Amino acid sequence: MAHLRVLTTSDWPLWREVRLAALSEAPHAFKAGLSEWHDGGEERWRDRLALPAAYSIVALLDGRAVGMAAGLPGDGDVCELRSVWVSPRARGRGVGDQLTAAVEGWARQRGATTLKLAVLPGNEPAVALYRRNGFVDTGELGDLLSDGVTRERLMVKVLHREDGV
Numbered sequence: 001m002a003h004l005r006v007l008t009t010s011d012w013p014l015w016r017e018v019r020l021a022a023l024s025e026a027p028h029a030f031k032a033g034l035s036e037w038h039d040g041g042e043e044r045w046r047d048r049l050a051l052p053a054a055y056s057i058v059a060l061l062d063g064r065a066v067g068m069a070a071g072l073p074g075d076g077d078v079c080e081l082r083s084v085w086v087s088p089r090a091r092g093r094g095v096g097d098q099l100t101a102a103v104e105g106w107a108r109q110r111g112a113t114t115l116k117l118a119v120l121p122g123n124e125p126a127v128a129l130y131r132r133n134g135f136v137d138t139g140e141l142g143d144l145l146s147d148g149v150t151r152e153r154l155m156v157k158v159l160h161r162e163d164g165v
Contacts, residue, residue: 002059002066002095004102011058012045018058018065022085028123055106059086059095066090069099071106074116079107081117084126096129104133104159113159118142118152130155 007015049056051072059067066087072080081103086095107115117135119126135155142152 071103079112
């Protein structure tokens with residue numbers, strides 16, 4: 001089982017390491033490209049971790065970063081799951097489930113009733129992860145991608161409170 005570490009602005013070198021690894025290994029899974037982040041200086045990395053009320057985590061196995069995820073507050077009682085990635089060496093070990101569950105827990109603590117995400121078309125391993133964790137397709141169109149034609153696939157999970165409401 002991986003150890004999850006909640007990041008603060010002082011963890012920007014670790015965030016940079018895992019984010020650049022994700023963008024290098026799985027460029028097909030992210031809207032942002034490696035070239036958009038590769039030249040970012042310390043301030044840019046700190047700023048990303050300093051987003052108000054954001055939740056950024058890294059998964060560590062044997063002391064090495066092998067995954068990441070983020071939670072962002074949305075409108076009203078909606079939060080977003082973003083930037084999920086697991087290193088090939090850690091896939092199949094439940095790390096994606098751990099990261100997803102951690103962001104869901106954060107969203108619940110914030111009082112969210114819905115957790116939403118966008119996944120790029122063709123990223124079926126990610127879709128399988130999200131479905132396994134209770135997300136469903138909304139049928140809505142997401143943001144237009146850089147090709148001017150393709151749109152993100154939107155998925156949501158309704159979060160029930162512990163008291164069943």
